[in-house]
């Protein structure tokens with residue numbers, strides 16, 4: 549059963565990053581349908597969508613943009629189909645385009661050109677998004693195979709609650725609009741959940757709420773700091789080595805990986821995508837001055853977690869658009885652990901940024917970082933963030949095990 553998403557008919561705030569996020573969560577196809585949208589606005593929106601998703605996008609209007617963006621899916625709304633000669637459709641198909649169309653009268657289904665890969669048919673239920681758009685079939689409808697010339701995708705009023713019904717009616721798939729964009733959340737995730745990629749994501753890409761950042765001092769090496777954190781109970785370790793040759797960092801990372809493996813903890817490598825890949829780390833963390841996340845993705849692949857640093861709302865949007873799996877947002881207060889700190893956020897800064905995320909429906913785990921002490925955590929969690937990353941407070945704790953136990957209780 550194919551699930552196809554249809555864009556909101558108007559241009560909506562932060563649309564590109566919502567679309568990027570939906571694709572990353574497992575959306576397999578998006579029909580970009582902006583009936584009144586002009587070519588400049590559509591061009592701008594496409595420019596903001598991650599190019600890796602262009603093969604999954606079908607254009608309803610302004611087909612002339614397909615060549616510019618390397619898009620090979622074209623949709624022919626009913627009127628456009630009726631005005632396009634068969635030989636043109638065949639020519640497009642033979643040139644490698646995948647064509648789709650829309651039908652509202654059931655008798656037209658088996659007369660459709662086989663140049664089309666599939667057609668939308670509906671509304672099968674009363675539409676959620678178009679008021680007064682009433683269904684054209686009854687509850688006991690069954691689509692016979694001999695009625696179809698091409699695959700038939702049900703459209704109109706599709707939601708989580710009726711998707712099973714669509715299967716029973718023998719449709720080949722379902723297209724959703726209102727259930728995605730009229731929800732206050734990324735409803736698609738709930739509906740598409742369990743279809744594959746999202747399941748994979750939830751298992752492999754779980755972000756721990758307590759993250760330890762390694763550090764080196766006259767008293768303690770990176771590996772010793774990692775052992776201290778592991779023995780205390782931390783299960784998410786970020787190796788953050790500064791001012792050393794890459795070959796030496798690789799050596800430390802290799803030892804850190806076997807140490808983490810022996811405690812079944814996750815190792816995240818700071819700054820170095822190639823080292824993260826070489827040691828088969830669980831994740832990679834990149835700052836705003838490091839390699840862009842989209843480039844690092846090409847090195848480490850899609851299954852490795854990539855976290856990105858942010859200090860402002862604009863940084864967060866950038867990280868979401870780049871495909872970050874979590875965001876390290878900081879600094880909370882001054883810390884000597886990192887040089888050249890960004891402006892300090894304080895509790896007020898987290899509160900304001902978290903509220904903006906809720907208002908714009910952006911969902912991504914946010915990890916607070918920078919000079920955090922155990923007593924800061926309840927206040928930080930109350931802003932809605934996911935967890936915290938700490939270095940000095942754990943290393944300097946007189947009783948690291950008790951401290952981690954206390955932190956786990958607060959964070960769980």
Ligand SMILES: Cc1ncc(COP(=O)(O)OP(=O)(O)O)c(N)n1
Nearest residue numbers: 833834835836857876877915917937
């Ligand atoms: C969880 C987490 N958040 C932020 C950072 C900072 O990364 P970056 O901005 O690249 O700075 P350096 O750590 O490289 O100095 C982090 N490491 N982890």
Ligand SMILES: Cc1nc(C(=O)O)sc1CCOP(=O)(O)O
Nearest residue numbers: 878879883885918919938939940
């Ligand atoms: C690595 C790092 N990044 C920060 C940022 O604000 O981006 S603050 C920071 C240091 C975290 O260590 P501690 O808990 O000792 O302050």
Ligand SMILES: [Mg+2]
Nearest residue numbers: 819834835838
């Ligand atoms: Mg960095």
